[in-house]
């Protein structure tokens with residue numbers, strides 16, 4: 001297996017232009033494909049997750065044209081896919097698998113949807129159960145409740161409210177919301193139990209509105225999409241820089257004195273992970289904002305403050321906090337993150353195992369992690385990354401503690417940030 005040896009550093013500074021947001025990119029691609037009219041997408045993320053979405057849309061007959069390094073033109077097909085039979089591979093992209101499942105279930109056709117082995121261990125039962133209530137025809141080709149899936153033509157009846165659980169992944173509700181206008185019926189969605197990762201629903205509603213569909217809502221419990229809703233191209237759409245990707249560089253600035261500046265995002269971002277900046281401020285990191293940028297610097301006394309935080313609203317960026325915890329003045333507890341267990345790997349187990357390799361004392365609970373930093377980080381740890389881009393990106397930050405560290409399978413960052421390590425090298429050159 002390939003591995004990357006990172007040299008020890010104590011300082012991080014410089015400027016990084018962020019890659020486009022994964023969450024915005026994949027939603028925008030799908031909405032543009034389902035809209036009437038042509039959409040110019042600027043600053044789309046180029047990564048494995050977006051490649052999976054582009055590939056699937058192309059297979060479904062959507063015309064996609066690359067018009068610049070990060071720019072695409074999508075010719076919408078007005079709420080339909082012309083290709084009615086296809087075998088689709090969605091890698092490990094949750095933001096592609098879940099919404100494509102819902103769209104195809106409502107539009108009908110003969111499709112199989114599969115992914116990498118880990119995707120076949122990531123639950124999808126709550127979404128399938130919701131789609132079945134409206135008459136969709138979906139079969140599990142492997143284990144019940146998990147991909148791969150077979151979708152067949154069906155007659156969809158949305159006259160009764162569709163109930164959906166949102167306590168395993170918010171992507172199920174996102175998928176149902178985005179697909180609802182395809183039924184051309186009024187769809188009422190009722191969320192059962194506690195919805196997790198709520199800010200991702202705001203991204204969904206925001207982008208649906210940009211494409212002309214306003215969703216009526218009653219808090220987080222009930223959403224109504226009326227029968228006359230259909231997606232229309234907004235013309236041109238700009239993808240913000242990825243707030244989760246920003247977290248590694250902002251943390252680097254706070255750990256390694258800084259200043260580190262990320263470009264392509266600011267305060268009014270529609271991404272929930274922008275709130276990572278609040279968590280970093282609570283740890284005494286210094287954050288400042290501008291037009292289209294954020295800068296982080298270290299605390300004046302050089303040590304970060306320990307944190308005790310409910311991280312349900314920022315599940316991805318919370319992993320970065322687990323690493324920042326290594327540089328804090330006491331024990332950090334990150335709570336309400338049970339969803340970590342069903343992402344690219346079991347992130348609670350993986351994070352605990354790898355943090356122990358660098359000397360931390362770690363308590364891992366069903367839905368929390370508690371991290372006490374060591375007096376001195378253990379040098380030369382060899383970190384396993386479990387095919388999880390965020391494990392690889394997070395652990396690069398340990399090198400800022402002045403210790404060499406080796407990252408196994410660094411190429412797994414391709415899921416959302418293919419040139420991460422080149423960018424990281426840019427801020428650790430001095």
Ligand SMILES: O=C(O)C1=C[C@@H](OP(=O)(O)O)[C@@H](O)[C@H](O)C1
Nearest residue numbers: 023095169170171197200315339
């Ligand atoms: O909707 C989205 O774009 C996402 C939602 C989150 O997943 P969960 O809702 O499963 O927590 C997040 O972890 C994922 O990276 C992207």
Ligand SMILES: C=C(OP(=O)(O)O)C(=O)O
Nearest residue numbers: 092093094095316343344
């Ligand atoms: C959970 C993640 O990905 P996915 O969109 O596949 O759920 C992630 O990027 O951290």
